[in-house]
Amino acid sequence: MHREFNIAMPRSVNDVLINHLIRDDYEEDLCFALWSPSDGADRLTALLHSPVLPIAGDRQRHGNASFNPQYFERVCSLAMKERCGIAFLHSHPGNGWQGMSRDDINAEMRLAGAAAGLTDLPLVGLTVGHDGTWSGRFWAHVQGKEYSLNWCRAVRVVGNRLCVSFADQLVPKPEFRELFRRTVTVWGEENHANLARLRIGIVGLGSVGSVIAENLARMGFENFVLLDFDEVQPHNLDRLLGTTEDDIGKLKIEIAERQIRRSSTAAHLEIEGTSFSIAEQAGYRAALDCDVLFSCVDRPRPRYILNHFAYSHLIPVIDGGIAVRFKGGEFSGVDWQLQTVGPDRPCLSCLQAFNMSDVATEIEGKLDDPSYLQGLSNDHRFKRNENVFPFSSNLASLEVLHLIALVTGIAGISDFGVQRFRYLPGLLDADTERACRPNCEFAQLTGEGDRHFSLHGKDFGAEAARKRQSITKKQHNKGENYGGKSYMHK
Ligand SMILES: [Zn+2]
Numbered sequence: 001m002h003r004e005f006n007i008a009m010p011r012s013v014n015d016v017l018i019n020h021l022i023r024d025d026y027e028e029d030l031c032f033a034l035w036s037p038s039d040g041a042d043r044l045t046a047l048l049h050s051p052v053l054p055i056a057g058d059r060q061r062h063g064n065a066s067f068n069p070q071y072f073e074r075v076c077s078l079a080m081k082e083r084c085g086i087a088f089l090h091s092h093p094g095n096g097w098q099g100m101s102r103d104d105i106n107a108e109m110r111l112a113g114a115a116a117g118l119t120d121l122p123l124v125g126l127t128v129g130h131d132g133t134w135s136g137r138f139w140a141h142v143q144g145k146e147y148s149l150n151w152c153r154a155v156r157v158v159g160n161r162l163c164v165s166f167a168d169q170l171v172p173k174p175e176f177r178e179l180f181r182r183t184v185t186v187w188g189e190e191n192h193a194n195l196a197r198l199r200i201g202i203v204g205l206g207s208v209g210s211v212i213a214e215n216l217a218r219m220g221f222e223n224f225v226l227l228d229f230d231e232v233q234p235h236n237l238d239r240l241l242g243t244t245e246d247d248i249g250k251l252k253i254e255i256a257e258r259q260i261r262r263s264s265t266a267a268h269l270e271i272e273g274t275s276f277s278i279a280e281q282a283g284y285r286a287a288l289d290c291d292v293l294f295s296c297v298d299r300p301r302p303r304y305i306l307n308h309f310a311y312s313h314l315i316p317v318i319d320g321g322i323a324v325r326f327k328g329g330e331f332s333g334v335d336w337q338l339q340t341v342g343p344d345r346p347c348l349s350c351l352q353a354f355n356m357s358d359v360a361t362e363i364e365g366k367l368d369d370p371s372y373l374q375g376l377s378n379d380h381r382f383k384r385n386e387n388v389f390p391f392s393s394n395l396a397s398l399e400v401l402h403l404i405a406l407v408t409g410i411a412g413i414s415d416f417g418v419q420r421f422r423y424l425p426g427l428l429d430a431d432t433e434r435a436c437r438p439n440c441e442f443a444q445l446t447g448e449g450d451r452h453f454s455l456h457g458k459d460f461g462a463e464a465a466r467k468r469q470s471i472t473k474k475q476h477n478k479g480e481n482y483g484g485k486s487y488m489h490k
């Protein structure tokens with residue numbers, strides 16, 4: 001059972017819908033759209049990808065609006081053919097998150113049974129205010145033939161900017177606290193409420209992820225999903241925020257949660273940790289619960305999956321990587337590059353942040369096979385992992401600035417483009433001209449969810465880590481689970 005409901009749409013779909021629904025004369029209008037499910041561990045998100053606008057004779061407008069049966073029949077047959085859910089949308093003259101009139105409730109309740117019966121997916125209802133703020137709900141089936149109204153936690157519109165409208169009754173705005181006064185004075189309470197309430201996923205809690213977590217905790221973010229299957233090893237201690245030698249052998253998510261709780265300025269904190277890989281079903285689903293994901297991984301396969309999430313599941317991904325160079329055995333330079341990917345931005349595949357043959361190599365388990373790695377030259381990219389704390393902490397801070405721009409657009413900028421810091425000559429470049437290749441397969445599936453395929457399966461690295469950890473646990477006679485969290489080892 002899903003605990004919570006959400007709606008998301010790409011900016012392009014939002015613009016078509018708004019253009020139709022919001023009228024200069026403040027009269028109401030209506031339309032339908034098709035949606036695909038995004039199936040998280042704790043939430044179901046309706047991804048709106050195809051508006052179905054009325055044609056002549058489909059509806060009447062008379063201050064408010066009503067539709068004719070032929071329109072709904074056309075929508076139903078399209079939804080069945082495409083195997084998608086049905087969303088019913090209308091506009092209100094007021095601003096902000098909209099409630100529902102008796103007529104609204106009756107109209108949607110009448111559609112709920114037919115929509116669910118034909119598509120096996122609940123009817124989704126949306127209302128848009130005159131200021132473009134969306135509100136939404138799912139009509140979930142309860143016993144017998146009743147359908148009940150379930151308000152969404154939030155509706156997100158994902159493009160160059162990420163605009164999320166929250167249901168304040170379900171996710172209250174953070175109350176002002178002296179603890180984050182200096183933070184709020186930079187971008188104001190409204191932006192702070194939009195940032196702090198996002199559910200942020202951090203994939204990889206190593207040297208970059210742990211610093212991102214620290215940044216967000218200090219800023220007053222309330223909601224975290226942490227993904228990492230690794231434990232702290234001695235070679236991590238020079239770069240892992242908040243750790244000491246006593247932490248060797250503990251899970252990195254355990255350390256990150258402890259550090260967030262220590263540093264947080266928020267009055268209210270929700271942290272969900274999972275020690276599964278994003279390539280395994282439990283980790284995959286946990287990541288789909290997020291509004292934004294930080295990609296702090298150094299492997300090709302998780303990048304590939306995150307790139308899929310950014311487009312197909314409409315979850316913007318902020319990604320970064322570090323490359324250290326040597327010449328004749330001596331340090332000759334370092335670059336770190338970061339990019340936010342999602343609809344209206346170039347993807348990680350087109351930016352060559354990973355390549356498919358490396359993904360295939362990882363899926364086969366070769367990157368976790370010592371005999372395969374032994375056969376590679378010492379400077380092969382699969383073997384390179386030089387790094388120092390200032391590289392990672394600078395990259396982490398730049399990534400957090402990407403998030404702030406993406407969500408608030410303060411100072412008139414929401415997209416810094418692809419940024420690259422070059423140690424030589426010590427400058428940060430920004431490339432704002434990049435775009436996806438024509439016919440990019442990731443961009444083409446925008447808003448489609450996992451309608452065509454899912455990307456989870458077996459992960460050799462995660463399985464090896466668990467084996468290692470269970471041996472250590474037996475040696476130290478520690479408890480079986482960390483913190484009694486959900487999604488832990490099964
Ligand atoms: Zn209404």
Ligand SMILES: [Zn+2]
Pocket residue numbers: 346347348349350351436437440441442443
């Ligand atoms: Zn692309």
